[in-house]
Amino acid sequence: MSVHELPLPPNVDRDAFRHAMARLGAAVNIITTDGPAGRAGFTASAVCSVTDTPPTLLVCLNRSASVWPTFRDNGYLCVNTLAAGHEDLSTLFGGKTPMDQRFAAANWHTLASGSPLLEGATVSFDCKITQVVSVGTHDVLMCEALALVRNDDSHGLAWFDRGYHHLLRQDAR
Ligand SMILES: NC(=O)c1ccc[n+]([C@@H]2O[C@H](COP(=O)([O-])OP(=O)(O)OC[C@H]3O[C@@H](n4cnc5c(N)ncnc54)[C@H](O)[C@@H]3O)[C@@H](O)[C@H]2O)c1
Numbered sequence: 001m002s003v004h005e006l007p008l009p010p011n012v013d014r015d016a017f018r019h020a021m022a023r024l025g026a027a028v029n030i031i032t033t034d035g036p037a038g039r040a041g042f043t044a045s046a047v048c049s050v051t052d053t054p055p056t057l058l059v060c061l062n063r064s065a066s067v068w069p070t071f072r073d074n075g076y077l078c079v080n081t082l083a084a085g086h087e088d089l090s091t092l093f094g095g096k097t098p099m100d101q102r103f104a105a106a107n108w109h110t111l112a113s114g115s116p117l118l119e120g121a122t123v124s125f126d127c128k129i130t131q132v133v134s135v136g137t138h139d140v141l142m143c144e145a146l147a148l149v150r151n152d153d154s155h156g157l158a159w160f161d162r163g164y165h166h167l168l169r170q171d172a173r
Pocket residue numbers: 017018019021022045046060062094137162163
């Protein structure tokens with residue numbers, strides 16, 4: 001089928017959209033925050049680079065998530081990009097597990113914003129939320145990076161076709 005023969009919207013329902021989106025491989029991240037509103041963390045694949053000036057990422061957060069008010073009120077967060085081997089941690093932060101149990105499963109450090117930084121993440125972006133745009137069910141959080149921590153030894157982790165996949169670094173092949 002050529003692109004010109006594709007059916008036009010509104011033929012795309014929610015399930016068809018999700019099924020299609022499952023084909024877009026993405027990094028898996030644990031987004032954390034700590035501050036006056038408390039400590040919270042959740043798994044997110046809807047994360048990407050927006051601009052390098054000022055250095056900004058976006059994170060999409062469902063407003064129905066239990067963690068949403070905590071992120072909104074703290075105003076700071078850390079994007080911890082997961083490494084190969086973090087599958088169980090990702091599942092823990094993606095479920096309905098109590099917050100203390102989620103954090104008890106890993107080691108954390110704290111940078112300038114106060115947000116928990118995951119030991120062993122491939123990279124962590126310590127951020128301030130600079131703008132929030134509501135689209136449908138989600139808030140798109142624009143996050144300016146204040147500090148970075150890179151781990152140059154770990155392999156990557158991707159979420160693709162509803163499963164985890166390891167991404168080997170070039171020099172490890
Ligand atoms: N952006 C998101 O909010 C998002 C992304 C990935 C997974 N999830 C959640 O994780 C669970 C497992 O996901 P899955 O990938 O195994 O299967 P799925 O069929 O629920 O999702 C397939 C893909 O659709 C997209 N998606 C899923 N839920 C979405 C939502 N509420 N809003 C926008 N996009 C969404 C994501 O790209 C996801 O990888 C589900 O409960 C899902 O809601 C949410």
